[in-house]
Amino acid sequence: MGAGVPKAFVPLAGRPLLGHALRGALSCPDLHQVVVVAPAEWVGPAQEACRLAAAEHASGGPEPAVVTGGAERGDSVAAGLAALDASVDVVLVHDAARCLTPPEVFARVVAAVEAGAVAVVPGTPVVDTVKQVDASGRVVATPDRSSLRAVQTPQGFRREVLARAHAVSSEATDDAGLVERLGEPVLVVEGHRLALKVTTPDDLETATRLLASSS
Template identity: 65%
Template sequence: MGVVVVAAGSGTRLGADRPKAFVELAGATLLHHAVRGVLASGPDEVVVVVPEVRVAEAQSAIRSLVGSGPATTTVVPGGAERTDSVAAGLAALSPAVDVVLVHDAARCLTPVEVFERVLAALALGAKGAIPGLPVVDTIKVVDAGGMITDTPRRSSLRAVQTPQGFDREVLAAAHASGSTATDDAALVEALGHGVVVVEGDERALKITTPEDLARAERLLGSTRD
């Protein structure tokens, strides 16, 4: 099993002076927390995708985490869009990898149980599996003028997270299709493959704003109490 950790975000909405993955949370970068969580899931290979100017820094930052474990860890430069970065990570995995998890470094507190649920779904034959949580807010669909056009039932909605797991060949074909999307599941869905949703976790929040970072600090503190 291989994991592509996408850590190429700019951090603009976080108000940071550096890429998001290199912002600190409780004394360590988001990237550090994320890679530590990924390694706990027992991958054979990990590819971390970062901005080109941060490759050496990322290599140094994660060196102490890898140690003598079985995972091969590589750092590669990302692209202009998320899909470009994931494709770069895929290309860096060895041909022996047949199952790939794509994980966002911004979801750096994702517990290992979420990785395990995704992998279990793939082991049962799913071509794609992603974690998600039930939506608690009422969602409205609106047109360009702000007029409501639909109110979908909350019972059928999920707020999805990462890691998103896929059959390697299916994910590679999805990225080779030339489509763009906000997540890899959408690319795989566009090829006609089914993607199953497994139970996510509140701790797998995506850190995007200063408020998210403060929430992550609280979550991390509660796990240490």
């Protein structure tokens, strides 16, 4: 982003991306606990974002806790898992960068795990033609895009399965990839256009427009 601060703390309409992401998280049905993982030097701002989000949540619910993350993404997810109460069985892993993910996506993921899936990800159909290339940039395959999905978050898991996946390795671009390596099935449910990942300044502009049009 080139913003000089961690992405989760980049402002969007007057509040950090983390604050917007917490709105969706706090909407989860039967919510028991929320754990925010932040860099050590940003724990204070993360706690303030959590306090404000909890105060604004009309139906109450738990105030999110903040723990210090690790060097890599997987290390941070593992730190969040370690902070969960023993009674928590269904775990959602969400990116602050997908700060506008609407409550209905959270609800779909939770419902699918509770219905028996051990791992669930929201996704949207891929509209572009995708080429697989080799190290020299030469095309080696053109996957059928009808079978492709662009995966979003939150991703939902049975806790035992996610913990087992992280015990083997935490190196992957998403937690569903870790579960796939175990040979466990991963279910895709319908995602949403609002669940875009804010990665660049252009994405931030898009999110600003989407937030204005959806409010």
